[in-house]
Amino acid sequence: xxxxxxxxxxxxxxxxxxxxxxxxxxxxxxxxxxxxxxxxxxxxxxxxxxxxxxxxxxxxxxxxxxxxxxxxxxxxxxxxxxxxxxxxxxxxxxxxxxxxxxxxxxxxxxxxxxxxxxxxxxxxxxxxxxxxxxxxxxxxxxxxxxxxxxxxxxxxxxxxxxxxxxxxxxxxxxxxxxxxxxxxxxxxxxxxxxxxxxxxxxxxxxxxxxxxxxxxxxxxxxxxxxxxxxxxxxxxxxxxxxxxxxxxxxxxxxxxxxxxxxxxxxxxxxxxxxxxxxxxxxxxxxxxxxxxxxxxxxxxxxxxxxxxxxxxxxxxxxxxxxxxxxxxxxxxxxxxxxxxxxxxxxxxxxxxxxxxxxxxxxxxxxxxxxxxxxxx
Amino acid sequence: xxxxxxxxxxxxxxxxxxxxxxxxxxxxxxxxxxxxxxxxxxxxxxxxxxxxxxxxxxxxxxxxxxxxxxxxxxxxxxxxxxxxxxxxxxxxxxxxxxxxxxxxxxxxxxxxxxxxxxxxxxxxxxxxxxxxxxxxxxxxxxxxxxxxxxxxxxxxxxxxxxxxxxxxxxxxxxxxxxxxxxxxxxxxxxxxxxxxxxxxxxxxxxxxxxxxxxxxxxxxxxxxxxxxxxxxxxxxxxxxxxxxxxxxxxxxxxxxxxxxxxxxxxxxxxxxxxxxxxxxxxxxxxxxxxxxxxxxxxxxxxxxxxxx
Numbered sequence: 001x002x003x004x005x006x007x008x009x010x011x012x013x014x015x016x017x018x019x020x021x022x023x024x025x026x027x028x029x030x031x032x033x034x035x036x037x038x039x040x041x042x043x044x045x046x047x048x049x050x051x052x053x054x055x056x057x058x059x060x061x062x063x064x065x066x067x068x069x070x071x072x073x074x075x076x077x078x079x080x081x082x083x084x085x086x087x088x089x090x091x092x093x094x095x096x097x098x099x100x101x102x103x104x105x106x107x108x109x110x111x112x113x114x115x116x117x118x119x120x121x122x123x124x125x126x127x128x129x130x131x132x133x134x135x136x137x138x139x140x141x142x143x144x145x146x147x148x149x150x151x152x153x154x155x156x157x158x159x160x161x162x163x164x165x166x167x168x169x170x171x172x173x174x175x176x177x178x179x180x181x182x183x184x185x186x187x188x189x190x191x192x193x194x195x196x197x198x199x200x201x202x203x204x205x206x207x208x209x210x211x212x213x214x215x216x217x218x219x220x221x222x223x224x225x226x227x228x229x230x231x232x233x234x235x236x237x238x239x240x241x242x243x244x245x246x247x248x249x250x251x252x253x254x255x256x257x258x259x260x261x262x263x264x265x266x267x268x269x270x271x272x273x274x275x276x277x278x279x280x281x282x283x284x285x286x287x288x289x290x291x292x293x294x295x296x297x298x299x300x301x302x303x304x305x306x307x308x309x310x311x312x313x314x315x316x317x318x319x320x321x322x323x324x325x326x327x328x329x330x331x332x333x334x335x336x337x338x339x340x341x342x343x344x345x346x347x348x349x350x351x352x353x354x355x356x357x358x359x360x361x362x363x364x365x366x367x368x369x370x371x372x373x374x375x376x
Numbered sequence: 377x378x379x380x381x382x383x384x385x386x387x388x389x390x391x392x393x394x395x396x397x398x399x400x401x402x403x404x405x406x407x408x409x410x411x412x413x414x415x416x417x418x419x420x421x422x423x424x425x426x427x428x429x430x431x432x433x434x435x436x437x438x439x440x441x442x443x444x445x446x447x448x449x450x451x452x453x454x455x456x457x458x459x460x461x462x463x464x465x466x467x468x469x470x471x472x473x474x475x476x477x478x479x480x481x482x483x484x485x486x487x488x489x490x491x492x493x494x495x496x497x498x499x500x501x502x503x504x505x506x507x508x509x510x511x512x513x514x515x516x517x518x519x520x521x522x523x524x525x526x527x528x529x530x531x532x533x534x535x536x537x538x539x540x541x542x543x544x545x546x547x548x549x550x551x552x553x554x555x556x557x558x559x560x561x562x563x564x565x566x567x568x569x570x571x572x573x574x575x576x577x578x579x580x581x582x583x584x585x586x587x588x589x590x591x592x593x594x595x596x597x598x599x600x601x602x603x604x605x606x607x608x609x610x611x612x613x614x615x616x617x618x619x620x621x622x623x624x625x626x627x628x629x630x631x632x633x634x635x636x637x638x639x640x641x642x643x644x645x646x647x648x649x650x651x652x653x654x655x656x657x658x659x660x661x662x663x664x665x666x667x668x669x670x671x672x673x674x675x676x677x678x679x680x681x682x683x684x
Contacts, residue, residue: 105477156667158669161668161670162664163613165473166609166610166663167660167663169606170606170607170610170660173653174656174660177649177650177652177653177656178649178653181650185647302481306474306478338489339488341485344484344485345485345489347481347485348478348479348481348486351482355464355471355474355478358470358471359469362469
């Protein structure tokens with residue numbers, strides 16, 4: 001901030017103001033979310049530190065462990081990246097509809113059903129087709145099922161006026177019940193005794209690691225999905241139309257934009273990504289569909305999306321950050337004797353503070369691009 | 377035959393008993409959410425409040441030996457959660473639905489964190505009133521063994537129905553809920569009314585949680601709630617913001633929730649998980665049937681962001 005404050009004087013003195021002007025305007029516009037976001041994270045961490053102090057533990061030790069467990073070594077970085085992979089996709093499931101003004105919080109449902117669909121579609125083809133073809137089958141099945149699931153919430157929103165936040169969450173509960181029914185009934189592998197599962201994929205049919213890293217290909221899939229989503233929202237006309245509808249539905253309708261199709265299309269794509277996260281859990285981590293699919297990726301994804309302010313490219317670093325925080329949970333539990341829910345408390349605190357800090361947007365003149373126009 | 381029970385009659389009886397047992401948390405959470413939404417704000421975080429209330433009630437009951445103190449402590453924490461929600465939402469540009477989601481995650485996380493050490497100990501249960509002593513059939517006796525909180529919830533529904541219409545506080549609440557500008561013109565501070573309404577709603581939701589941990593199922597663990605706090609929000613829409621409607625809808629939901637266990641008790645085990653999903657499916661069907669894309673919902677508070 002201080003650098004920017006000095007810039008106008010500097011540029012006038014050197015006489016290169018004209019060329020710097022667009023850059024400064026751009027910077028001012030971009031700096032606002034970054035600065036407010038960082039301040040929000042700092043306030044959140046400070047409040048969380050007070051909480052840790054109040055229960056008689058050292059926040060310094062905690063943050064050190066968090067860093068060590070999340071990013072302190074190559075091993076822990078790889079662990080964080082692996083955990084970030086599903087979060088990239090579940091965050092997109094929140095962020096894409098959010099650009100249309102919808103709050104979808106049921107990504108968990110698309111994840112678990114996507115996982116079941118992937119496992120079920122793999123069964124007849126293991127050993128028949130090469131692994132790469134199998135992955136395509138699994139991915140398509142997971143995306144279709146996930147897309148139908150969340151797309152249904154979008155459909156209900158537009159054509160029946162049903163609140164999408166509540167319906168998507170109800171659908172998530174229904175999805176988990178359906179998954180349990182499939183995994184314990186129709187699709188159950190008789191060999192899975194204690195933990196009902198579908199038939200595990202053979203080792204050579206598992207989605208492998210990225211060469212040179214101990215991180216599965218899910219990370220690449222997630223990053224590509226984020227980039228594609230950014231292109232969809234920021235560059236294509238569909239994204240432009242969606243952003244208009246998200247800003248003002250009436251205006252969009254008066255302009256003749258197909259609001260209903262946009263809502264159903266975007267929610268379906270969003271659900272497809274969450275379903276893909278389920279497929280990755282099955283193909284790269286679990287090897288089969290079972291109750292572990294409902295691990296809360298859908299819910300952490302909500303936090304990632306809001307932290308990234310529903311910008312698909314910003315989701316990438318935020319997901320890695322939160323992947324790191326959750327990766328350090330085990331270490332905190334072992335070294336400090338704190339419950340595994342410590343990470344949840346931190347996430348909840350950050351979430352509340354970040355939403356609260358929305359109120360600061362537009363309050364600081366320094367971020368107003370017009371200010372930089374005038375001063376030069 | 378006497379000791380094998382009452383055969384298929386057990387199913388409707390079990391559903392009736394289950395409806396009363398399962399509905400009580402729904403009654404409290406939905407009445408709480410009705411108060412909040414009548415003031416024009418929506419608190420989606422009641423799921424977190426409910427679970428935190430369940431933990432607090434259980435912990436206090438374990439430590440003091442008094443379930444009543446547990447319920448009171450839960451109410452206090454619920455009011456605190458509501459106050460935080462209400463305070464944050466009074467700032468411009470803050471979205472009450474999103475804050476609700478964040479409060480839900482925060483409440484769940486904090487409850488699991490602080491409640492870790494209370495999973496093992498056993499807390500004293502809330503008292504119930506045996507109304508079935510006239511019957512010799514044990515199932516009937518069990519079914520009519522009804523918790524005090526159920527009756528308090530029923531009385532509260534009637535009271536709120538009367539109070540919304542006939543008291544000054546009820547009128548203020550409805551004015552704020554229908555038009556922020558009208559309330560300001562009357563010299564009422566909408567933010568303060570909404571904060572108090574959210575706090576009251578939170579403390580009622582916490583009673584629902586206390587019922588879960590201190591009566592049925594009567595233990596504290598991380599899976600204590602199965603989304604009652606969220607379903608209650610849908611239930612309030614279905615009940616058209618009417619407290620008596622909330623009470624009846626809660627009974628319906630309780631019955632749907634009791635369907636699976638009731639069928640299981642007579643030996644129907646096929647599709648157990650699908651019956652488990654019955655309350656969610658019912659909620660969704662009701663939402664679809666009662667919503668409309670073109671007109672706003674009858675009885676909806678005008679300032680409520682949920683229905684716009």
